[in-house]
Amino acid sequence: MTVWDRPEPPPPAPPLDRGRIVAAAVALADEGGLEAVSLRKVAARLDVGPMRLYGFIATKRDLLDLMVDEVHAEILPERPPGDWRETLRVHAERTRQAALRHEWLADLLGGRPTLGPHGLAVTEARLAALDGLADLDTVLCAVATVSAYVTGAIRREVADLRAERATGLSTREWQRASGPHLTRMLATGRFPALSRAVHDGTDTDAGTSFATGLEWVLDAVAARLTRPGV
Template structure:
């Protein structure tokens, strides 16, 4: 039986429910990452005994599953994204909302790309992605298309979050890091061993993370478009 199928226990002197427990866990993760979350710490934040929480949640994995599903509620728009039939806008909107959720909750990046979560919000997000392609391709093609867009988003988001964490860990912004390592890189490029990289460094445009994400996403959607053919 999954955590969503188990009934909640009766109320007690200190009122608890899964919603309050999950909200406290999300707040702890936002402050210190998933490693900052434990049933004991969540109980302390709620001013409740740890054993009380076991009536609602059996394991930390149950708690993480609930946290992940809670954040998926932020990904799904209130209305179906895009105009009817505008599959690109629908997938684009969901991708950008996934990135925005990960920037608010950096620990989400650590969980993207794993086994599908079976919570109602996560299932609704998956439904919206597949529904965007309904009637445009057979189901196997639609599933591969959704997986491909998802894989791009996961990789791009994880890279962006990793850079943000590196900035905090080192105290160096991206620009400061480039300045600090510039002489080393310049010396290596001067050897002539890396001509393609040298061209990229000297001639390539310097874009921010949001622009990079949006550009790559459009290229992936272009590739998906080339695979969509209405099923017979």
């Protein structure tokens, strides 16, 4: 066999680092949800063997933690907002925007705190915004209360988006399709409060609903902060 007939060896393996691994995992999750993410699939996306990933990440849980922390970098604004209320409002809105870009985030919000550098920076900014305005337990409860509202609202909105894709019906189309059944049920007179809500309530979009509820929660926090002795 001549030198011209001998195949050349494959090029060196592409360089790998934790940032590239996490970016590939986030891309997979954006495309197909968390079920599309595994160490094997991430390795395939990077065109490397799965065993190469274990030098950087031991388990899928580690990978998910890194993915959540990566998205937390999108939540922290470049410049700190003004007062505590604006800080919590901006963080809430940016969290919602991040979850709409990365719907899988809704499944991982809440629970145990994020310990990555970006997640810790977000928590630090929220606590620092309220520092000195009340005792520490009140501050912790205020931040947790706002976070609980944001998490719940985001999960509901993302669930509605998923239902729309699964059924092929928008919320308004689903309401029209369900209208005859609901009309029959309300006509029984068993649900007077619900009947008033359906017939007289104002239909608002998800963004307006989120912003309105957030302001109510912040009003409650403000009232608590101004209470004597707090």
